[in-house]
Amino acid sequence: MSGYTLHPQVGLRAERFGALAYHYGNRRLTFLNDEALLAVVRSPLLRDDVDTALTDAGVPADRHGAYRIALSRLADAEVLVACD
């Protein structure tokens, strides 16, 4: 199972509501509106396997689907890059 890494041109800043992600290439700002999502994005496990990273960040199994969608949206926004 493949995972994601943070795009090398993205800066991540924790905020009370989750985090802000800023892409220095396309200069777009993205909101991560959830602390667990931030923990997943920062997890070194995310590179190899999404489910492992989600479980490790304390996301219950029945919520993995929603977080998978959020991660793929972050990939669409070029905050994350998919790893093969």
Place this chain on the structure above:
Amino acid sequence: MRVTERLATGLDAPICLTWELTYGCNLACVHCLSSSGRRDPRELSTAELFAVVDELAAMQVFYVNIGGGEPTLRPDFWDLLDYCVSSKVGVKFSTNGSRITPDAARRIAASDYVDVQISIDGADAATNDAVRGEGSFDVATTAMQRLADAGMKDFKISVVVTRDNVAQLDDFLALARRFDAQLRLTRLRPSGRGADVWDRLHPTAQQQRDLYQWLLDRPDVLTGDSFFHLSALGEALPGLNLCGAGRVVCLIDPVGDVYACPFVLHEQFKAGNVRDGGGFTSVWRSSELFASLREPDSAGACASCGSYDACRGGCMAAKFFTGLPLDGPDPECVHGHGEAALLAATARPDSGPGHSHRKPVFVPLTLPKVRT
């Protein structure tokens, strides 16, 4: 809680910080927000500028909008740019283009962390130069050509929308496409010298409705969230649609004073100075002014209006400098409530002496050589 509500209560650091490096300028635009012209002897030293960058890096401010005055007139401008980039603080700077030599253009194009915005206020020389000064259109378009020649993609062409140039929106867009640039439109504010020309130059009610439709049809045109008061006309324009003053934005002026936003350089909206003990960080996190701006807004006279949720009462600076109460309609309220309020507004606040040139300014058509 919606994101915008969370943002309204403030962030640990600004999303977007405007940093004016100097009050010196080789132009004398009639609507200058900071009444720039002459340098101020109290402007921050190079060491003080670098110390601010260190703070911004520690606060993880992603990027700063550098302006002035004309920021490139500072001899340490390019050194500061390099220091920002090496500190991972991105830069977008605003310039009239007069110091964008071919070398400077190549230097800007070479860095992903540097973006540039060239200001014009007319799509032809006659319209532009009436606002920005004789020769300034040629200077700006020469800079645009140099950036395009250097391979700089998506630099910004920044236009303040006025009664006189609002008919040229399509021409501005064509100009931006010609240079592979992005068009950015912002709102004319009655701040600085803008107070002197606002009555004459701010778009009419019909022009505002046309502008709203034009922007809705072109979501790729950038606005810096400038026109959120127009969202009262219906569908919201792209952007956060809230007044970010002291919540997500602020301004550092050339002498280190920190204001709530770039449009309110007035004692009443000064939060502190970066030279104070705790530096910029402490001003952002502890100033009483910013704490009060992060309180929920009072709709005041707008409470009974069905559009309040869309426009949030509009722009604080526009109200303040036209003598309107801050908890009432924007002077350009699309329902006409502002026009009515202006009939009985209080005396407009004094913008102070500013740093305007004492004599007329002429833009040299031959661009000076600069170290790059």
